[in-house]
Structures are given as structure tokens and as C-alpha cells.
Amino acid sequence: MVVEGLKKYFEIRKSFLETLVSRKREFIKAVDGISFEVGKGEVLGLVGESGCGKTTTGRVILRLEEPTEGRAFFDDIDLFSLNGEELRKMRRRMQIIFQDPYASLNPRMKVGEIIAHPLKIHGLSEGREKDTVLEFLEMVGLTPAEDFYNSYPHQLSGGQRQRVAIARALVLHPEFIVADEPVSMLDVSVRATILDLMMKLKEKMGLTYLFITHDLATAKYVCNRVAVMYLGKIVEMGSIDRVFEEPLHPYTKALLSAIPIPDPTVKRERLVIGGEVPNPINPPPGCRFHPRCPFATERCKQEEPQLVEVEKGHKVACHLAA
Amino acid sequence: MEVERARVEEPPVGMVGLLLKRLRKPAYVGEYMVVAGLALLSVFLFLALFPDLVAPYDPIAIGLGPRLAPPNSQFIMGTDHLGRDVLSRVIWGARIALLVSTSAAVLSLVIGAPLGLVSGFLGGKLDRVLSLVMDSIYAFPSLVLAIAIAAVLGPGIANVAIAISVIYIPTYFRVVRGEVLVIREQLYVEAARAIGAKSPTIMRKYVLPNALPSMIVVFTLNVADAVLTEAGLSFLGLGIPPPTPDWGQDLQRGLEVVLSGSWHPIFFPGIMIVLLVLAFCLIGDGLGEVLNPRLREP
Numbered sequence: 001m002v003v004e005g006l007k008k009y010f011e012i013r014k015s016f017l018e019t020l021v022s023r024k025r026e027f028i029k030a031v032d033g034i035s036f037e038v039g040k041g042e043v044l045g046l047v048g049e050s051g052c053g054k055t056t057t058g059r060v061i062l063r064l065e066e067p068t069e070g071r072a073f074f075d076d077i078d079l080f081s082l083n084g085e086e087l088r089k090m091r092r093r094m095q096i097i098f099q100d101p102y103a104s105l106n107p108r109m110k111v112g113e114i115i116a117h118p119l120k121i122h123g124l125s126e127g128r129e130k131d132t133v134l135e136f137l138e139m140v141g142l143t144p145a146e147d148f149y150n151s152y153p154h155q156l157s158g159g160q161r162q163r164v165a166i167a168r169a170l171v172l173h174p175e176f177i178v179a180d181e182p183v184s185m186l187d188v189s190v191r192a193t194i195l196d197l198m199m200k201l202k203e204k205m206g207l208t209y210l211f212i213t214h215d216l217a218t219a220k221y222v223c224n225r226v227a228v229m230y231l232g233k234i235v236e237m238g239s240i241d242r243v244f245e246e247p248l249h250p251y252t253k254a255l256l257s258a259i260p261i262p263d264p265t266v267k268r269e270r271l272v273i274g275g276e277v278p279n280p281i282n283p284p285p286g287c288r289f290h291p292r293c294p295f296a297t298e299r300c301k302q303e304e305p306q307l308v309e310v311e312k313g314h315k316v317a318c319h320l321a322a
Numbered sequence: 323m324e325v326e327r328a329r330v331e332e333p334p335v336g337m338v339g340l341l342l343k344r345l346r347k348p349a350y351v352g353e354y355m356v357v358a359g360l361a362l363l364s365v366f367l368f369l370a371l372f373p374d375l376v377a378p379y380d381p382i383a384i385g386l387g388p389r390l391a392p393p394n395s396q397f398i399m400g401t402d403h404l405g406r407d408v409l410s411r412v413i414w415g416a417r418i419a420l421l422v423s424t425s426a427a428v429l430s431l432v433i434g435a436p437l438g439l440v441s442g443f444l445g446g447k448l449d450r451v452l453s454l455v456m457d458s459i460y461a462f463p464s465l466v467l468a469i470a471i472a473a474v475l476g477p478g479i480a481n482v483a484i485a486i487s488v489i490y491i492p493t494y495f496r497v498v499r500g501e502v503l504v505i506r507e508q509l510y511v512e513a514a515r516a517i518g519a520k521s522p523t524i525m526r527k528y529v530l531p532n533a534l535p536s537m538i539v540v541f542t543l544n545v546a547d548a549v550l551t552e553a554g555l556s557f558l559g560l561g562i563p564p565p566t567p568d569w570g571q572d573l574q575r576g577l578e579v580v581l582s583g584s585w586h587p588i589f590f591p592g593i594m595i596v597l598l599v600l601a602f603c604l605i606g607d608g609l610g611e612v613l614n615p616r617l618r619e620p
Contacts, residue, residue, distance in 0.1 A: 062516060064512055064515060064516060088518040088520070089518075091516065091517060091518035092518065095516065095517070096513075096516045098509055098512075098513060100509060103508060103509035103510065104509045104510055104512075104513045105510055105513075106510040106513075106514070106527075106528050106531075106532070107510075107532065108531035108532055108534075109527070109531075117514075117517065117519070117527070118517040118518070121517060121518050121519050121520075121523065122518060165513075168513070168517065172517070
């Protein structure tokens, strides 16, 4: 999966009166020119605060949202040029696991139908749909599968629902999965089991994940590489070990210092950043992080830093680090 | 891996099963309303299906007894101005009332609901045009519209049903469209797109079933309204032509004699209309509460 210069702007709807006063159209720059790659079999974490554009990125790649600009290739197929029928065929190979398992399952379908529906749509395993569904129910740990097959979503817990959602996504044998904060709505007690399940299935089915999360601890647990997003831009990207051991961007440093360490004897420098994420309609000029950055210089206010490689596979967009 | 079990105390059931289970042991006002309404309705259904078993006389036979005889042991509800048995006419009248009102409501459901579904789901120009048309029908006084249509079509069971159905199509359209506007933004609809479902499939399997509860409620309330409209049209002579036993028609004949002191030819058909409307209103309002817990009164 290769993404180049992806942009997604949402136009702000104005009232009739406002359109009379000014013709200027305003946009929320949710994703503002990001590029990254996810290698086959890799787990790339996309981390950042809420509103930084990470969920939008995942949705645009799957064409659940139309991109404003940029290109994305999967297996050398230009995803943004696919038309209706080609796109539907492509959906077999790319799936999504949503954040909210309470909203992502149709309340009027039984679990069995929910998982069988993708098979029916794509005409797979005709006549043996039930066997396939039962097999996947077992695979995601919903046993006895026969009981769950006839349940409705409202009869299941959040963790069980998310397992159903995972089974629905995987039943088509996709290659690429966008996991949009798959555990953030779940109880802490079941998070680890769901993550373990996703990793087990990744090995078993040879999956590639784009793992969206705001939780760095989760990212460290599952990802090979991580891309840190801030206000629609990637500020740092690299292997999970390098980024966690030696973060280069002040924003990454601040995020990392916010992770609690379960050892009171460990002393470390805390980097606390003040203020709020600025308005994505008019992002600050220069480096978008400069109003909150403790190290900001005059240059940061004027010149936007580019994402440059400082060591092999480790990129950062900061004048001070580069 | 830890084994999670489905909760067994709640057997897997669909919406209808769940509803029936709840109604067997009514727990709050809405459920009692549904049970009471269903009980009342089943009486009317029995009358409509087997009038010949219940009615003592032929409802259209003239001169069975004296003209305008008050209720007595031979004619429990008395006789009308032609000496026909009021009780038998009232019983046979249930058939017409139910037939016309339900077929009118079904017809408007069959036309209005799909239009609302498609219009709300697809949006755009189609939605604008359809909404405009429906709103203009809705803005028109409904009885006046029904009278106009019935006058053009002429009397007769089918024509009355069509005239009534036209005025309820916008109701279904608006209710379904409103529901669809909410449902199409739900995450499970997006999930359906993500697995590659086409729009017609999404509408059929994801949107429609979730809009169904409110459709059922509107349907029941519409039948109640249609009973009144049918009686109104017949009262005005635009409905079911005589001598077919019909409550609205009997009301009108009763009105002519009520001033000369005969109360019974107008009273009994009137009571029947009230009770049938009450039955459907109880079911509709009760179901509204049962199917939509947010409406339950504290």
C-alpha cells in the first residue's frame, strides 16, 4: 500500500445568509498532504490526537470517503481511479474494522447473516456459507459457534461484537485491513485479548494492517512501524523501536512522555505541551506545531518543515531535528 | 483463548417474537394498550369474517319489522327507516369498514414507503422533487382532497380505498424518509458499503428493516384515520353505494330521523366507528411506545 500526497478537505456548509455576504469557501483540512507506505505483512500504526485526521485517512484509502487530492496504490492498482464495479471487487481485498462495535453491526441481522452477507455479495463459497461462517466464528473465539450464529448483536458484549466485526472483515480473505481504533471502545480487560486475536489472525491469514490509534501503548504492542500525525500532517515516521527510543519531533516526545511507566523508580523528563490543537480550517503558518512547541524558533513560524529522512527508515518533519 | 458464551437466558428471537414475548406479560402502559387494542380488534375481525354467524337477520332485507322500531327483544338495536335490522347492518358494516380502511392503508404504505426509502437514501434532485410533491399533498386538507378524488372516481369500494390511500401516501413518505435520513448515517450502513454491498441491497437489508418499527406504528394509526375518512365519505354519499351495509351511510340516514326522536339508527353505527378507531389507536400508540423505548413515559 503506497499513499502519495493524500489530501482530504471537507467544505464547511454555510447558511444562506453567509453565502450572500462572502463568496469565500472554507474548508476543514482534515488530511493535508500525507505520504506513507505499508509493506506487505506489516503493521503500520497511525497515531495522533483526536481530530488529527487519522480516521479520515483510513476511510479515504478504502474509498468510504472521496479523496480531495493524492494517489493511493495497492498492488500497483490506482485505488482512486476505480469505478463502481471495480471498486466493489477491490473491497474483497481491503476491509475495515470500525471503532464502535455497538454501531457497526446491523441490529436487525443475526450474527450468522452479518458474517455471511459479504460472502453472498461477492458470490463466494456458495451453498457452504454457513460452514464458512461457523469456521470464522470459531476462529475469532466465539464458541460454541452454533449458539452465536443465531444470536442478535444486542445479545452480545462489546468484546464479542468486535469479534463479530473482525469475522465479517476477514471472511472475504482480504489482504489489507484498516483497523480504526478497534479496541478503544472496549473494556480494558478485553483489549489485550482482542489485540492478540488480531495479531494471531494476521499471521494466519497473512494480513497487512493500517492500525489507527490514539494510544501509544497499544501502538507499541502491535505495530512494526508508526506514523505520528498532527493536524493533518505526518510529523514523524519510523520503526516502532527507533521512534519510541529516540523520538525526534517535540510532539512525539510529548506524546511519549504522557505514557505512564509502571515503575515508580524510573525517573524521566516530562515534556508537557500546553494549549489545544489549533483550528484545522486555518492551520498555523510554518510548522503547524510551533504555537505549542517549547523549542519553536523564528524559522518554525515561517517555513514549513518537510518530512526528511534523518536515519534509515526514520523520517521527521522538524527544523530542529533534521 | 478465553471462551465467551452467548447469554442463554435470552433465546434468539426476531422483532416479532420479542414483541409477542413482551405482550404475554404486559408490564407498562404501552403494552397494556396494545393488548387491549388487539382484544377489541379481534372482536371486529370476527364480525367482519363471519357476519353471517353473528347477525340475526339479512342486513339488506327491507320491512323485517316496523319502521324505526326502538330497541326491543326481537330487534336488539331496533330497526331503521326502511324496517331493516340495525344490529345486522352494524355487524355487516364492520366488513366494509375494515376492508376499505386496511386496503387503503396498505396501498399507501406500498407506494409511500418505497418512495420515502429511495428518496431519503439517494437524496439529491429526486429527493427535492418528491419531497415537494408530497409536501403539497400533505398541506392540502386531507378530507377535502379525499372528497375531490372520490367525486372524480365515483362511489365503490375500490375507488374509496384509492381516494383514501392518496391522502396517506405523504405520511408514509415523510416518516420513512425521516427515518432513512438517520439510518443511512449509521456505522452499519457504512460497514455494508465497505463489504461491497450495492445501494439496493443496503436499502433492502440494512435500511428498511431498521425503519420498519415506525412504519408499523404509522400503519396502525393510519388505519384508524382511514376508518373515519371512509365513514366520512360514505356519510357524504361519496363512499359505498347503498344498499351495502356501511356505517357512514347509516349515520347519514340516521341523521335524517334523529330529530323525530329515533336515536338508535345513528347511535349504534357511531359507537362502532368509535370503538374500531379506538382499537387501532390503542394498538398504534401502544406499539409506538413498545417499539421505541425512548417514548416510554416514566
